[in-house]
Amino acid sequence: xxxxxxxxxxxxxxxxxxxxxxxxxxxxxxxxxxxxxxxxxxxxxxxxxxxxxxxxxxxxxxxxxxxxxxxxxxxxxxxxxxxxxxxxxxxxxxxxxxxxxxxxxxxxxxxxxxxxxxxxxxxxxxxxxxxxxxxxxxxxxxxxxxxxxxxxxxxxxxxxxxxxxxxxxxxxxxxxxxxxxxxxxxxxxxxxxxxxxxxxxxxxxxxxxxxxxxxxxxxxxxxxxxxxxxxxxxxxxxxxxxxxxxxxxxxxxxxxxxxxxxxxxxxxxxxxxxxxxxxxxxxxxxxxxxx
Amino acid sequence: xxxxxxxxxxxxxxxxxxxxxxxxxxxxxxxxxxxxxxxxxxxxxxxxxxxxxxxxxxxxxxxxxxxxxxxxxxxxxxxxxxxxxxxxxxxxxxxxxxxxxxxxxxxxxxxxxxxxxxxxxxxxxxxxxxxxxxxxxxxxxxxxxxxxxxxxxxxxxxxxxxxxxxxxxxxxxxxxxxxxxxxxxxxxxxxxxxxxxxxxxxxxxxxxxxxxxxxxxxxxxxxxxxxxxxxxxxxxxxxxxxxxxxxxxxxxxxxxxxxxxxxxxxxxxxxxxxxxxxxxxxxxxxxxxxxxxxxxxxxxxxxxxxxxxxxxxxxxxxxxxxxxxxxxxxxxxxxxxxxxxxxxxxxxxxxxxxxxxxxxxxxxxxxxxxxxxxxxxxxxxxxxxxxxxxxxxxxxxxxxxxxxxx
Numbered sequence: 001x002x003x004x005x006x007x008x009x010x011x012x013x014x015x016x017x018x019x020x021x022x023x024x025x026x027x028x029x030x031x032x033x034x035x036x037x038x039x040x041x042x043x044x045x046x047x048x049x050x051x052x053x054x055x056x057x058x059x060x061x062x063x064x065x066x067x068x069x070x071x072x073x074x075x076x077x078x079x080x081x082x083x084x085x086x087x088x089x090x091x092x093x094x095x096x097x098x099x100x101x102x103x104x105x106x107x108x109x110x111x112x113x114x115x116x117x118x119x120x121x122x123x124x125x126x127x128x129x130x131x132x133x134x135x136x137x138x139x140x141x142x143x144x145x146x147x148x149x150x151x152x153x154x155x156x157x158x159x160x161x162x163x164x165x166x167x168x169x170x171x172x173x174x175x176x177x178x179x180x181x182x183x184x185x186x187x188x189x190x191x192x193x194x195x196x197x198x199x200x201x202x203x204x205x206x207x208x209x210x211x212x213x214x215x216x217x218x219x220x221x222x223x224x225x226x227x228x229x230x231x232x233x234x235x236x237x238x239x240x241x242x243x244x245x246x247x248x249x250x251x252x253x254x255x256x257x258x259x260x261x262x263x264x265x266x267x268x269x270x271x272x273x274x275x276x277x278x279x280x281x282x283x284x285x286x287x288x289x290x291x
Numbered sequence: 292x293x294x295x296x297x298x299x300x301x302x303x304x305x306x307x308x309x310x311x312x313x314x315x316x317x318x319x320x321x322x323x324x325x326x327x328x329x330x331x332x333x334x335x336x337x338x339x340x341x342x343x344x345x346x347x348x349x350x351x352x353x354x355x356x357x358x359x360x361x362x363x364x365x366x367x368x369x370x371x372x373x374x375x376x377x378x379x380x381x382x383x384x385x386x387x388x389x390x391x392x393x394x395x396x397x398x399x400x401x402x403x404x405x406x407x408x409x410x411x412x413x414x415x416x417x418x419x420x421x422x423x424x425x426x427x428x429x430x431x432x433x434x435x436x437x438x439x440x441x442x443x444x445x446x447x448x449x450x451x452x453x454x455x456x457x458x459x460x461x462x463x464x465x466x467x468x469x470x471x472x473x474x475x476x477x478x479x480x481x482x483x484x485x486x487x488x489x490x491x492x493x494x495x496x497x498x499x500x501x502x503x504x505x506x507x508x509x510x511x512x513x514x515x516x517x518x519x520x521x522x523x524x525x526x527x528x529x530x531x532x533x534x535x536x537x538x539x540x541x542x543x544x545x546x547x548x549x550x551x552x553x554x555x556x557x558x559x560x561x562x563x564x565x566x567x568x569x570x571x572x573x574x575x576x577x578x579x580x581x582x583x584x585x586x587x588x589x590x591x592x593x594x595x596x597x598x599x600x601x602x603x604x605x606x607x608x609x610x611x612x613x614x615x616x617x618x619x620x621x622x623x624x625x626x627x628x629x630x631x632x633x634x635x636x637x638x639x640x641x642x643x644x645x646x647x648x649x650x651x652x653x654x655x656x657x658x659x660x661x662x663x664x665x666x667x668x669x670x671x672x673x674x675x676x677x678x679x680x681x682x683x684x685x686x687x688x689x690x691x692x693x694x695x696x697x
Contacts, residue, residue, distance in 0.1 A: 050576035056697045057543040058535035062503040084696045092442035246576040
């Protein structure tokens with residue numbers, strides 16, 4: 001009897017997976033690439049919703065309660081929904097500052113960092129633009145940060161994680177070579193966006209964004225601002241409007257109608273428009289933007 | 292022939308080699324010059340950096356300042372009852388004439404309800420601290436001030452200090468985060484405007500299940516003399532279970548049962564039972580339908596007799612987008628077994644209230660709300676008086692104010 005008990009304890013310890021919760025699906029997919037069979041990944045925020053405004057449903061508390069590692073996007077993107085969940089999940093492991101808390105934005109060279117911050121300028125992120133996961137060139141930076149954290153938490157499997165990272169690096173670099181070649185033909189394209197969701201991607205591929213449909217971050221479109229934007233688009237011959245899946249599409253369609261531009265819906269996170277792999281996610285962006 | 296060619300090639304190549312070396316040498320010189328000037332620049336910048344060090348910051352603790360927010364709540368109101376009469380209103384069986392405490396939206400005209408200073412800070416790796424200082428026009432009140440643990444094992448959390456109890460659904464929420472400005476009648480009747488809020492201690496445990504299942508227990512001073520109030524010792528004990536399930540991505544259901552056991556001013560027992568249910572259907576990122584209801588029953592032993600009273604509210608809120616929402620609430624006292632003889636021939640049955648509201652939020656930090664209330668719970672100047680009220684309220688949360696709980 002005792003032997004069976006010991007055996008059971010040992011086997012559960014041996015086969016215990018690291019429970020990893022991520023706030024968004026792209027992060028979750030990268031964790032799966034590195035952790036593979038040794039992790040169980042739970043994504044908290046559905047990619048069909050605005051990442052700033054995920055509803056802090058109590059069911060998420062049950063998911064956070066058992067997490068060994070919480071991977072967040074950071075840069076203030078989760079500020080409006082995650083802190084009360086962390087507070088009420090009663091899990092010491094994933095508190096800010098604990099070993100099981102990983103803020104990926106700390107590894108990213110953030111852009112658009114405002115020189116001064118005031119809510120008079122709308123919902124400005126003081127730490128810079130947090131929407132970095134649309135840039136495929138940052139995927140390996142994210143993967144490396146996750147690998148280091150998994151090694152720290154689960155040192156018994158250090159070789160496993162290292163190998164997965166090496167494999168994934170190879171796979172991803174191959175993908176990037178092809179991807180960059182595809183995107184090169186769209187270099188210099190002019191666009192406007194709804195919210196500054198795609199700045200990292202646009203910067204990477206030398207696509208210039210001339211303005212936003214929202215007058216200030218987090219503020220709904222106004223007719224005055226829309227008219228100004230349309231005037232500017234006509235003058236600069238901008239023919240592409242980048243729309244995300246979760247904002248209202250009426251304004252973009254109205255502008256398109258009046259200026260002859262085209263509205264393209266770009267996924268902001270994996271799964272926002274079909275596509276269940278990282279490759280599909282980034283290919284989707286390229287396909288929409290660079291057709 | 293071959294030889295001469297070979298020789299000349301050799302000579303030429305050595306000549307070329309010579310001039311190559313010359314060029315390289317020149318380049319090296321140039322580079323060392325550049326290096327030198329760069330070094331100079333670096334030294335200069337380093338020096339400058341040193342001068343930029345804030346030498347007065349040796350003991351600076353600015354980075355540890357708590358999050359501080361200012362919450363302001365005010366209203367413009369019109370009611371078809373004179374202010375002096377409304378202060379003397381009674382809710383039969385619960386609040387006697389002259390005992391209505393009205394800290395919020397008391398007057399026809401303009402009301403500044405409160406300026407609240409809310410603070411939050413991580414204390415150390417083990418505790419977080421919260422405080423809300425309520426500044427009413429002529430009163431300073433510590434709304435809440437408590438610490439709570441962050442790193443207990445076994446999914447446990449302990450809270451201690453003065454805080455709003457997690458009994459029921461709306462009890463622990465602050466007025467500015469309610470869907471309606473006025474407190475549900477049953478809460479106001481049983482506990483007064485502050486609901487259950489006292490010095491005490493709370494323990495919460497989340498069960499290790501895939502479904503959210505939380506058990507909580509609290510011990511409190513029980514100073515609230517509408518239902519408790521025997522303060523010779525601490526007298527109030529509470530327990531509750533809350534659970535939540537999701538149906539698909541968009542529908543979440545949260546339910547709870549709560550129980551409070553205390554001693555009232557007659558030193559006899561008061562028991563309060565509560566059930567609550569909240570359904571939230573997400574229609575998009577900024578759009579949702581929320582249906583929230585609570586039922587509370589109080590058994591209050593007064594020695595010679597025993598009161599049995601109950602009531603509920605049910606509210607439906609439709610959030611159209613991130614700017615607009617609207618809602619409707621129905622409140623009712625459903626049971627009122629108590630001594631109502633002092634009201635004589637005044638009709639004291641069917642105590643209920645209808646509230647509708649429309650809300651405009653230009654930004655998540657500010658909110659304008661227009662509401663209309665038809666209140667049939669009041670006895671004013673010795674007669675049952677149905678009160679009509681129209682109110683425009685403004686609430687702002689400025690500064691570092693954290694996200695609210697679900």
